Amino acid sequence: MAGAAHLTTPLVSTEWLAEHLDDPKLRILDATVHLAPPTEAGADWSQSSGRPDYEAAHIPGAAFADIIDELSEPDGGWFTKPTPERFAAAAGRLGIGPDTTVVVYAVNVFWATRVWWLLLANGFDNVAVLDGGFGKWTAEGRPTRSGTESYPPAEFVGTPRPELFADLDEVRQVVESGTGACLINSLSPEDFHATETLSYPRPGRIPGSRHVFVAALLNPADGTFRPVPELREIFRDVQAEPGRKVTYCGGGIAATGDALALHLIGETDVAVYDGSLREWTSDPTLPLEVG
Template identity: 80%
Template sequence: MTALPTPLVSTDWLADHLDDPDVRILDATVHLAAPEPGSTQWSQRSGHDDYLAAHIPGAAFADIIDDLSEPDGGWFTKPSPARFAAAAGRLGIGPDSRVVVYSLDPFWATRVWWLLRANGFDNVAVLDGGFRKWTAEGRPTRAGAESYPAAGFVGSPRPQLFAELAEVERVVESGSGACLINSLSPQDHHATQTNSYPRPGRIPGSVNVFVGALLDPADGTFRPVDELREIFADVLARPGRKVTYCGGGIAATGDALALTLLGEADVAVYDGSLREWTSDPRLPLEVG
């Protein structure tokens, strides 16, 4: 089995490997809309229609909303290992596959990348710049649905790649054990009011590294490693485990990918994130 070069592959790399028989390309697009005033209900819409209209040749559609989330777990809750393995197998991901994930908003792709790694599959990369960069460069697309032959997914789950509520509570109570990283914008991090969650605020003690700042605004690619290291300087100065969170465990995977690029080995995503934390009135928040 040939390993992918890094957690990120370029559009040039993918163009050169489109026809490799072991490559599995996944479109993971989802559309998310913020709540209307007076509501805390976000709306979600599958990107399947976009995929049918145009996708990278050969790509299959990875359905995060239904197939790659636990149906009764709430907002994009990580699926059980058995549910994930079944979905990955339907997507054609076997032990010898090389998987490249893309989306319109890159952090849906990083979510699938993280789910695969958390389920013991490492030969996966995110397309740097995603579908927007691919099409901006005039590269080919196809319409309609495509699929790969079903496969037997093989992977040993790594539960340590996700942080559960109890772990985050222990970190907050003790002030140690991990560095908590809020991937949302500075405005969200310092908010005194919100229509996105039941209560405003951030998890106490957390550091803010806005996931949007990790991307080059010109083409949507991740910034070079030296620039990422500067952005994460405060985080990297703190030894030990790094736990990222956001609103619902999606954007947090973008920070997790960047930390992985920077060589951090003990990184986790708090899957429940602020939707879970702010829903429990007994849990503390820092506001402002």
């Protein structure tokens, strides 16, 4: 095969990936992270790298994309997006150059959507998420390998798109004015309607938020994204509001799942609020809707 095809969708199937495994221009990334909520007041979420899982079994050829250390800004908070320079260096180490195609997967798909979003935000478009992820791949009896693999280093080339991330000031202006964007909370109904919380400094949601639980976007049987007509129905109230769509969650990970679904249904002005509730609820002067 001369080279990987240009991707026109943010999702590729396990069948597509199996057919392209031998493509020398393909870069497959395992982005698995494990996260567990706090069990007592004052504690924080625990995070651990998925590298041991990757080393035990991964899709043939895949390299490990380290979100915790390499694809986040050190000391920047909770999985804070890296600077363009830091991201370019990390992407180059993963072998992502201008003539490559990237497919990202994870045990939990929303870590893969996070890497997909980071690549888009840094000007790299030829990237997709493996629909159904590693779970669907293994359920179909497809091959895996153990150990560690890597790709030849490359020079990452991309023009950053800062508009793909919303910051605290933008979200505050939306809340204060009631205009400028539709805010979308990606968390569970329990989190959206919370009156108490162990997960954040204060319970509640950003005022005016719509609610689209990111897990509801997936087919329970195999973890693939629901068909576009079903996604449009899920986002019906969101799409009824004109203009920019800003997704958020607890720390900017699950929100990228809503962002991918919005792309699937044709929304073009989408941003992720990177600080999300961890940042918003840490400032006691910022308003919340509770219950």
